[in-house]
Amino acid sequence: MSAVILDGKALAKSREQQLQAAVRNLQDSGGLQPVLATILVGDDPSSATYVQMKINACGRVGMGSRCINLPATTTTEELLTTIDQLNQDSDVCGILLQHPVPEHIDERLCFDAIAIDKDVDGVTTQGFGLMAMGEQAFGSATPAGIMTLLKHYDIQLSGKHAVVLGRSAILGKPMAAMLLNANATVTICHSRTENLAELVAQADIVVGAVGKPELIKAAWIKDGAVVVDAGYHAGGVGDIEKTGLEKRVAALTPVPGGVGPMTINALISQTLQSAEQKGILKASLAG
Numbered sequence: 650m651s652a653v654i655l656d657g658k659a660l661a662k663s664r665e666q667q668l669q670a671a672v673r674n675l676q677d678s679g680g681l682q683p684v685l686a687t688i689l690v691g692d693d694p695s696s697a698t699y700v701q702m703k704i705n706a707c708g709r710v711g712m713g714s715r716c717i718n719l720p721a722t723t724t725t726e727e728l729l730t731t732i733d734q735l736n737q738d739s740d741v742c743g744i745l746l747q748h749p750v751p752e753h754i755d756e757r758l759c760f761d762a763i764a765i766d767k768d769v770d771g772v773t774t775q776g777f778g779l780m781a782m783g784e785q786a787f788g789s790a791t792p793a794g795i796m797t798l799l800k801h802y803d804i805q806l807s808g809k810h811a812v813v814l815g816r817s818a819i820l821g822k823p824m825a826a827m828l829l830n831a832n833a834t835v836t837i838c839h840s841r842t843e844n845l846a847e848l849v850a851q852a853d854i855v856v857g858a859v860g861k862p863e864l865i866k867a868a869w870i871k872d873g874a875v876v877v878d879a880g881y882h883a884g885g886v887g888d889i890e891k892t893g894l895e896k897r898v899a900a901l902t903p904v905p906g907g908v909g910p911m912t913i914n915a916l917i918s919q920t921l922q923s924a925e926q927k928g929i930l931k932a933s934l935a936g
C-alpha cells in the first residue's frame with residue numbers, strides 16, 4: 650500500500666483561486682470588500698510569522714486586512730477595548746486574535762468578546778457551542794480546515810473510529826465535535842490518558858494535536874488508518890512519527906504542507922462568508 654498524501658498546500662492553492670473569484674464577484678455586485686482584522690499581542694516571532702502568513706493570504710485573494718500590533722505589556726482591559734472597537738467597525742468582517750497572548754492576559758475573556766458574526770477563527774465559546782450542536786457557526790479554523798481536507802479526499806468518516814490526541818479549545822475539542830457531527834465514533838486523548846498506544850491502535854482515523862514532536866509513535870498506528878498531523882516543529886517534524894507509515898496507512902498529511910495551509914484557508918473562507926452574510930444583511934436593511 651502507498652498512502653494517499655493529503656496535500657493541504659495544493660488544495661489551499663486551488664481554493665484560493667475560487668476565493669479570489671468570489672471576492673471579485675462580491676465587490677462587482679456592490680458588496681463589501683472582506684476585511685480581516687488581525688491582533689498580535691507581544692513580539693513572539695512564530696506568532697508574528699503566522700499572522701503575516703494570514704495577511705498574505707488575504708492579499709492573494711483580494712481581501713483587505715487591518716493589522717493591529719500591541720505591546721506585550723497590553724492589559725486584558727486594553728485588549729478588550731481594541732476588540733470592542735473592531736466589533737463596532739462596519740468595515741471589518743472578521744477578527745483574528747493570534748493565540749497565544751501573553752500569560753497575564755485573560756485569553757478566554759478576550760476570545761469571547763469577539764462578536765459572533767466576526768468570529769471567523771471560531772474561537773468563541775458561543776461559536777463552539779453552536780458548532781457542537783450542529784447549528785450555523787464558523788468552526789475553529791484548524792479543525793475546519795482538516796474537515797475540508799478530509800472531504801476533498803473523500804475520506805469516509807461515518808461509523809469510523811477517530812482518535813483525537815489533544816483537547817485544547819481551539820483544536821482537539823472542536824475537532825472531536827466536528828468528527829462526531831460527521832458520525833464518526835470519537836475518542837479524545839489527553840495528558841492523563843492511560844494506554845495511549847492501545848487507543849491509537851484502534852483508530853481508523855488518528856488526529857495528532859499534542860504539541861510535542863513525534864510523541865505519537867508510528868508503531869501504534871494500525872495498517873490502513875488515516876493519519877492527520879496538526880503539529881509543526883523545527884526541522885519539519887510533526888506530532889506524529891512517520892517512519893514507515895507511508896507504506897502501510899491509507900492516507901496521511903505531510904508536515905509541512907498538510908494541515909497548516911488548510912488552517913489559513915479556513916480562516917479566509919470564513920471571512921468571505923462573513924462578508925457575504927453582511928452584504929445580505931445590508932441589502933435587506935436597505936430594502
Ligand code: NAP
Pocket residue numbers: 791814815816817818819820821838839840841842845857858859860861864879880881888908909910912913
Ligand atoms: P495545546 O493547547 O498545548 O494542547 C495540547 C494538548 O495535548 C492538550 O490537550 C494536552 O493534554 C495534550 N497532551 C500533551 N501531552 C500529552 C501526552 N503526553 N499525551 C497525550 N496528550 C497530551 O496545543 P494546541 O494549540 O491544541 O496545538 C496542538 C498542536 O497543533 C501543536 O503542535 C500546534 O503547533 C499545532 N497547531 C497547528 C496549527 C496549524 O495551523 N497547523 C494551528 C494550531 C495548532 P492536557 O489537556 O491534559 O494538558
